[in-house]
Each structure stands twice: as C-alpha cells, then as structure tokens.
Amino acid sequence: MNLLAISGSVRKGSYNLAFLRAMKKLCSKDTSVTVYDQIKEIPIFDPDVDDNNVPDSIGSLISMMRKADGVIISTPEYAHGVPGALKNTLDWLVSSEALILKPMVVTSVSTSGLGGVRSHSALILILSAMNTNVVVEGSMNIPYAKIKFDESMNLTDDVTKKAIGVLFLAMKQAIKNS
Numbered sequence: 378m379n380l381l382a383i384s385g386s387v388r389k390g391s392y393n394l395a396f397l398r399a400m401k402k403l404c405s406k407d408t409s410v411t412v413y414d415q416i417k418e419i420p421i422f423d424p425d426v427d428d429n430n431v432p433d434s435i436g437s438l439i440s441m442m443r444k445a446d447g448v449i450i451s452t453p454e455y456a457h458g459v460p461g462a463l464k465n466t467l468d469w470l471v472s473s474e475a476l477i478l479k480p481m482v483v484t485s486v487s488t489s490g491l492g493g494v495r496s497h498s499a500l501i502l503i504l505s506a507m508n509t510n511v512v513v514e515g516s517m518n519i520p521y522a523k524i525k526f527d528e529s530m531n532l533t534d535d536v537t538k539k540a541i542g543v544l545f546l547a548m549k550q551a552i553k554n555s
C-alpha cells in the first residue's frame with residue numbers, strides 16, 4: 378500500500394514529523410510511506426479562488442492524495458485545537474474530491490501527558506465533515522514525546538513502535554474494505 382503521511386507541524390525539530398519518519402523506517406516491503414512536511418508553503422485559504430486555479434502547492438498535494446491508498450495526518454495541539462497551518466491546508470481540500478472516502482489515520486504526538494487528545498478529536502471531526510474514512514482503530518495519541526525519541530529524533534520507545542505496526546494493519550484492512 379502507498380501511504381501519504383502529512384505533518385501538521387512546521388517545526389524542523391517536530392516530534393510529529395519524527396513520528397512519521399519513524400513510520401517510513403518501520404514499514405514492511407509491501408508498504409511505502411511518503412512524508413509531506415510542506416504545509417508552511419501553503420497560502421491562506423481563499424474561497425474566492427476558483428477550484429481550477431488553486432495554488433501549485435495545493436495542486437501537487439491533491440495529486441499526491443489521489444495517488445495514495447491511505448493518508449496519515451500527525452498533528453500537534455495548539456491552544457486545545459488543530460494548528461492553524463494544518464486547518465488552513467484542509468480548508469483548501471474541502472471542495473476537492475481527493476479525500477472523499479479515503480482511509481485516513483489521525484495521530485497526535487505531544488510533549489504533554491494528554492498526548493494532544495483535544496486536537497486529535499478536533500481533527501477527526503474535521504475529517505468526518507470532509508467525508509473521509511477515518512480509521513479509528515489505527516488512530517492514536519502519543520504522550521510524553523520527549524522520552525520516546527533520542528537527541529537525533531529517532532523513535533526509541535518499543536511500545537510506540539508496536540503501535541505503528543497496529544496502525545499499518547488497521548490501514549491495510551481499511552484499504553482492503555474500501
């Protein structure tokens with residue numbers, strides 16, 4: 378299966394990005410994970426822009442989504458919500474068909490003990506409004522990120538590595554059933 382993995386953080390040293398990179402490292406031979414870390418290049422959503430004239434950055438993201446069997450989004454939590462840059466990206470995609478019924482896994486990696494549970498829930502609500510197929514079985518929160526990655530941002534926590542295996546299985550099943 379081909380998976381597109383979008384980081385909701387624009388930070389270079391992002392734990393969410395590091396988590397997606399860990400997925401790319403840990404996936405089996407029959408799976409490819411393309412990590413997308415470019416949401417900071419996306420202009421502010423403007424509903425006056427015609428669907429046929431969307432910015433190039435959105436056009437290429439839409440074509441990556443069309444090619445993917447499933448999409449993973451990993452988001453931080455900012456002020457109990459989804460970061461503006463990620464919400465802005467999703468607003469551009471609301472009128473596109475690219476994500477309709479697409480199997481999607483939502484993860485949130487946080488330095489806090491709650492693991493970004495509020496932004497995780499908010500993102501699931503947004504993706505449900507967009508008629509995507511949120512794969513709840515593969516979605517998860519990863520709390521206390523600082524003790525789960527080393528100084529080079531490699532995932533070192535075995536339980537989280539096992540959780541990534543569960544995520545892949547759930548995604549595979551959802552793609553099979555879609």
Ligand SMILES: Cc1cc2nc3c(=O)[nH]c(=O)nc-3n(C[C@H](O)[C@H](O)[C@H](O)COP(=O)(O)O)c2cc1C
Pocket residue numbers: 386387388390391392393394452453454455456457458486487488489491492493522
């Ligand atoms: C402006 C701002 C607001 C934040 N608000 C919250 C919050 O409401 N709840 C929470 O658990 N963490 C909050 N955090 C912490 C981040 O979610 C946390 O550090 C996360 O690991 C950042 O993701 P990243 O490492 O992928 O960039 C906030 C961080 C920033 C910069």
